[in-house]
Amino acid sequence: MVDRVAGLLFCVLSLIAISAGAGGKPDATTPDGGRYYGPLVDGRLHFGFLRLPVHTRRLHTLTLAREGLIAALPRDHELAMRSTLALEDLRNEDFIRFSAVLGVGFQEHVLSYCQRAGFTPRVIMEASDTRSILNLVAAGFGVAIVPEYVKHNAYPLIAYKPLSEII
Numbered sequence: 001m002v003d004r005v006a007g008l009l010f011c012v013l014s015l016i017a018i019s020a021g022a023g024g025k026p027d028a029t030t031p032d033g034g035r036y037y038g039p040l041v042d043g044r045l046h047f048g049f050l051r052l053p054v055h056t057r058r059l060h061t062l063t064l065a066r067e068g069l070i071a072a073l074p075r076d077h078e079l080a081m082r083s084t085l086a087l088e089d090l091r092n093e094d095f096i097r098f099s100a101v102l103g104v105g106f107q108e109h110v111l112s113y114c115q116r117a118g119f120t121p122r123v124i125m126e127a128s129d130t131r132s133i134l135n136l137v138a139a140g141f142g143v144a145i146v147p148e149y150v151k152h153n154a155y156p157l158i159a160y161k162p163l164s165e166i167i
Contacts, residue, residue, distance in 0.1 A: 067148045069110065071161045072133070074140045080159035087117035087165050094142035095121040099128045110145045113166060134158060 039045040041058050049064075071090060073080050079089055097107055114121050124142055127133045130153075133144050138157035151160035 069113070069145050069163060069166045070148050070151055071163055072137045072144045072146050072150065073159050073161060074137060074143075075157050075159050076140075077143070077159065079161070082161065084164050085161045087114055087163055088119065090114075090121070090143055090145075091117070091119040093122070094124040096125045096127065096133050096136045096142045096144045097121070097123050098130075098133065099126040113145075113163075117165060 040048050041056065071079075071085050079085060082089075097110070100107060111121065125136055127136060130146065130150060133146065134150065134153060134155050136142065137144050138155055145163070
Protein backbone atom coordinates (compact mmCIF):
# COMPACT_ATOMS: atom_id res chain seq x y z
CA MET A 1 0.00 0.00 0.00
CA VAL A 2 2.85 2.39 0.84
CA ASP A 3 4.35 2.00 -2.65
CA ARG A 4 0.97 2.85 -4.26
CA VAL A 5 0.64 5.98 -2.16
CA ALA A 6 4.25 7.00 -2.82
CA GLY A 7 3.86 6.45 -6.56
CA LEU A 8 0.59 8.36 -6.67
CA LEU A 9 2.03 11.18 -4.57
CA PHE A 10 5.05 11.47 -6.85
CA CYS A 11 2.85 11.55 -9.99
CA VAL A 12 0.41 14.13 -8.60
CA LEU A 13 3.12 16.39 -7.26
CA SER A 14 5.09 16.11 -10.50
CA LEU A 15 2.00 17.37 -12.33
CA ILE A 16 1.79 20.29 -9.93
CA ALA A 17 5.46 21.11 -10.60
CA ILE A 18 4.88 20.87 -14.37
CA SER A 19 1.86 23.15 -14.22
CA ALA A 20 3.87 25.58 -12.10
CA GLY A 21 6.29 25.97 -14.99
CA ALA A 22 9.16 23.79 -13.85
CA GLY A 23 8.66 21.41 -16.75
CA GLY A 24 9.07 18.51 -14.36
CA LYS A 25 12.67 18.11 -15.49
CA PRO A 26 15.92 19.57 -14.30
CA ASP A 27 17.22 22.20 -16.70
CA ALA A 28 20.70 23.20 -15.68
CA THR A 29 24.18 21.77 -15.57
CA THR A 30 27.31 23.13 -13.93
CA PRO A 31 30.11 24.10 -16.33
CA ASP A 32 32.19 21.12 -15.15
CA GLY A 33 29.45 18.65 -16.07
CA GLY A 34 28.13 18.30 -12.50
CA ARG A 35 24.41 17.79 -12.24
CA TYR A 36 21.79 19.68 -10.28
CA TYR A 37 18.17 20.72 -10.35
CA GLY A 38 18.33 24.23 -11.72
CA PRO A 39 14.86 25.53 -10.79
CA LEU A 40 15.30 24.42 -7.16
CA VAL A 41 18.93 25.44 -6.79
CA ASP A 42 18.48 28.91 -8.28
CA GLY A 43 15.29 29.62 -6.33
CA ARG A 44 12.71 29.53 -9.14
CA LEU A 45 11.04 26.70 -7.19
CA HIS A 46 10.88 26.59 -3.42
CA PHE A 47 10.21 22.86 -3.13
CA GLY A 48 10.17 19.78 -5.29
CA PHE A 49 9.62 16.06 -5.11
CA LEU A 50 12.57 14.11 -6.43
CA ARG A 51 13.64 10.52 -6.71
CA LEU A 52 16.82 9.67 -4.86
CA PRO A 53 19.71 9.89 -5.17
CA VAL A 54 20.06 13.66 -5.49
CA HIS A 55 23.62 14.62 -6.42
CA THR A 56 24.03 18.09 -4.96
CA ARG A 57 24.78 19.54 -1.57
CA ARG A 58 22.90 22.70 -2.42
CA LEU A 59 19.50 21.15 -1.67
CA HIS A 60 18.17 19.89 1.63
CA THR A 61 16.27 16.62 1.24
CA LEU A 62 13.76 14.76 3.37
CA THR A 63 12.89 11.18 2.45
CA LEU A 64 9.12 10.72 2.38
CA ALA A 65 9.06 7.14 1.11
CA ARG A 66 11.34 4.44 -0.20
CA GLU A 67 10.51 2.05 -2.96
CA GLY A 68 12.30 -0.84 -4.50
CA LEU A 69 13.13 -1.78 -8.04
CA ILE A 70 11.55 -4.57 -10.04
CA ALA A 71 12.15 -6.24 -13.38
CA ALA A 72 9.64 -5.70 -16.18
CA LEU A 73 9.64 -8.52 -18.75
CA PRO A 74 7.43 -9.44 -21.68
CA ARG A 75 4.70 -11.74 -20.31
CA ASP A 76 5.82 -14.57 -22.65
CA HIS A 77 9.49 -14.32 -21.60
CA GLU A 78 10.94 -17.57 -20.23
CA LEU A 79 11.83 -15.85 -16.92
CA ALA A 80 8.29 -14.52 -16.46
CA MET A 81 7.18 -17.81 -14.88
CA ARG A 82 9.48 -17.36 -11.87
CA SER A 83 8.19 -15.67 -8.74
CA THR A 84 11.46 -13.81 -8.03
CA LEU A 85 14.53 -13.12 -10.14
CA ALA A 86 18.16 -12.55 -9.32
CA LEU A 87 19.83 -9.75 -11.25
CA GLU A 88 22.28 -12.26 -12.71
CA ASP A 89 19.28 -13.98 -14.39
CA LEU A 90 19.09 -10.88 -16.61
CA ARG A 91 22.76 -10.83 -17.59
CA ASN A 92 22.19 -11.98 -21.20
CA GLU A 93 19.08 -9.90 -21.81
CA ASP A 94 18.64 -6.78 -23.92
CA PHE A 95 17.82 -3.82 -21.66
CA ILE A 96 15.59 -0.84 -22.18
CA ARG A 97 16.42 1.99 -19.83
CA PHE A 98 15.50 5.53 -19.00
CA SER A 99 17.35 8.19 -20.98
CA ALA A 100 19.90 10.10 -18.98
CA VAL A 101 18.28 13.07 -17.27
CA LEU A 102 20.33 15.76 -15.60
CA GLY A 103 20.42 15.37 -11.84
CA VAL A 104 18.77 11.97 -11.70
CA GLY A 105 20.99 9.11 -10.63
CA PHE A 106 18.47 6.35 -11.35
CA GLN A 107 20.50 4.75 -14.15
CA GLU A 108 23.70 4.91 -12.12
CA HIS A 109 21.82 3.23 -9.27
CA VAL A 110 20.62 0.39 -11.53
CA LEU A 111 24.06 0.05 -13.12
CA SER A 112 25.74 -0.30 -9.73
CA TYR A 113 23.37 -3.14 -8.75
CA CYS A 114 24.06 -4.93 -12.04
CA GLN A 115 27.80 -4.51 -11.71
CA ARG A 116 27.68 -5.95 -8.18
CA ALA A 117 25.84 -8.93 -9.74
CA GLY A 118 28.78 -9.34 -12.15
CA PHE A 119 27.60 -7.77 -15.40
CA THR A 120 26.98 -4.55 -17.27
CA PRO A 121 23.52 -4.36 -18.85
CA ARG A 122 23.41 -4.53 -22.67
CA VAL A 123 21.31 -1.45 -23.36
CA ILE A 124 19.66 -1.54 -26.78
CA MET A 125 17.09 1.24 -26.34
CA GLU A 126 16.44 4.26 -24.17
CA ALA A 127 13.20 6.11 -23.52
CA SER A 128 12.51 9.31 -21.62
CA ASP A 129 9.35 8.19 -19.83
CA THR A 130 7.96 5.15 -18.06
CA ARG A 131 5.09 4.58 -20.48
CA SER A 132 7.45 4.33 -23.46
CA ILE A 133 9.69 1.89 -21.61
CA LEU A 134 6.72 -0.31 -20.71
CA ASN A 135 5.44 -0.22 -24.31
CA LEU A 136 8.85 -1.36 -25.57
CA VAL A 137 8.97 -4.17 -23.00
CA ALA A 138 5.40 -5.23 -23.88
CA ALA A 139 6.40 -5.31 -27.56
CA GLY A 140 9.22 -7.73 -26.73
CA PHE A 141 12.22 -5.48 -27.40
CA GLY A 142 13.85 -6.25 -24.05
CA VAL A 143 13.57 -6.08 -20.28
CA ALA A 144 13.74 -3.10 -17.94
CA ILE A 145 14.44 -2.38 -14.30
CA VAL A 146 11.84 0.08 -13.10
CA PRO A 147 10.60 1.61 -9.83
CA GLU A 148 8.25 -0.68 -7.92
CA TYR A 149 5.20 1.60 -8.29
CA VAL A 150 5.13 0.73 -12.00
CA LYS A 151 3.69 -2.71 -11.26
CA HIS A 152 0.33 -1.06 -10.63
CA ASN A 153 0.04 -0.01 -14.27
CA ALA A 154 -2.31 -2.18 -16.28
CA TYR A 155 -0.06 -3.72 -18.92
CA PRO A 156 -1.33 -7.26 -19.54
CA LEU A 157 1.66 -8.08 -21.76
CA ILE A 158 4.19 -7.39 -19.00
CA ALA A 159 5.25 -9.54 -16.05
CA TYR A 160 6.69 -7.63 -13.09
CA LYS A 161 9.15 -9.59 -10.96
CA PRO A 162 10.84 -8.69 -7.68
CA LEU A 163 14.63 -8.78 -7.73
CA SER A 164 16.09 -10.73 -4.82
CA GLU A 165 19.13 -8.44 -4.42
CA ILE A 166 17.06 -5.28 -4.27
CA ILE A 167 14.07 -6.25 -2.09
